[in-house]
């Protein structure tokens with residue numbers, strides 16, 4: 102068998118479809134669906150987040166993202182609002198009914214995140230934090246596992262294996278670009294990996310075109326390519342005023358550009374027979 106046994110199609114040939122309950126309508130992630138997660142890189146303010154969240158709900162986004170504990174390269178950069186940001190996300194969930202996705206960097210934060218957060222994200226920098234993966238294996242909550250900055254496909258699937266092996270079968274894989282010699286884009290999106298992992302594994306695979314490119318102008322074309330390549334959804338950074346964003350403004354779409362992306366993604370999804378409603 103493949104080294105990543107539980108994640109492989111040899112072990113389970115039926116694709117895993119993860120259902121996330123919501124006050125608005127249930128969200129599904131997996132084969133046959135195109136699930137859209139959107140929101141700012143980091144939660145920054147009550148007004149900004151709530152305005153963005155309501156806009157995103159009205160144009161058909163399925164889940165809201167927002168960073169609370171940000172893994173910044175420099176310790177002097179904005180590192181997130183932490184617990185106060187969680188209150189803002191919870192209010193957005195109350196007002197929109199949309200489920201929430203946020204990154205967990207430290208298992209000690211599970212206590213405050215567990216009740217209100219619907220999907221726990223493991224960021225690229227933590228993809229091989231095996232202690233964190235082991236703990237998330239014991240949790241009854243979907244985990245969105247981003248590919249590590251320089252992780253091979255096998256390393257990525259073995260990281261998923263840690264969570265599956267702990268007993269948590271709800272893993273969503275997210276390709277977000279890898280480091281290469283190319284510097285005109287922030288990372289190099291490995292689109293071949295998306296198609297390959299869809300063949301190797303029964304787990305849902307989504308694409309993050311924001312971190313993959315680092316440039317907002319590239320986000321829409323790359324998001325379209327991801328869906329055409331078979332991704333089960335996308336996660337996109339959106340900010341109500343990207344120029345003022347405290348993190349990742351250059352790769353964030355403003356509300357109108359994101360609405361245009363959404364229209365294109367809806368059309369493509371129906372061409373590819375993926376449900377997006």
Ligand code: PEP
Pocket residue numbers: 142168172204223224225226247277309312
């Ligand atoms: C993010 O999604 O906010 C993030 C930090 O992404 P990554 O871990 O892919 O860099």
Ligand code: MN
Pocket residue numbers: 142143312338348349
């Ligand atoms: Mn970001």
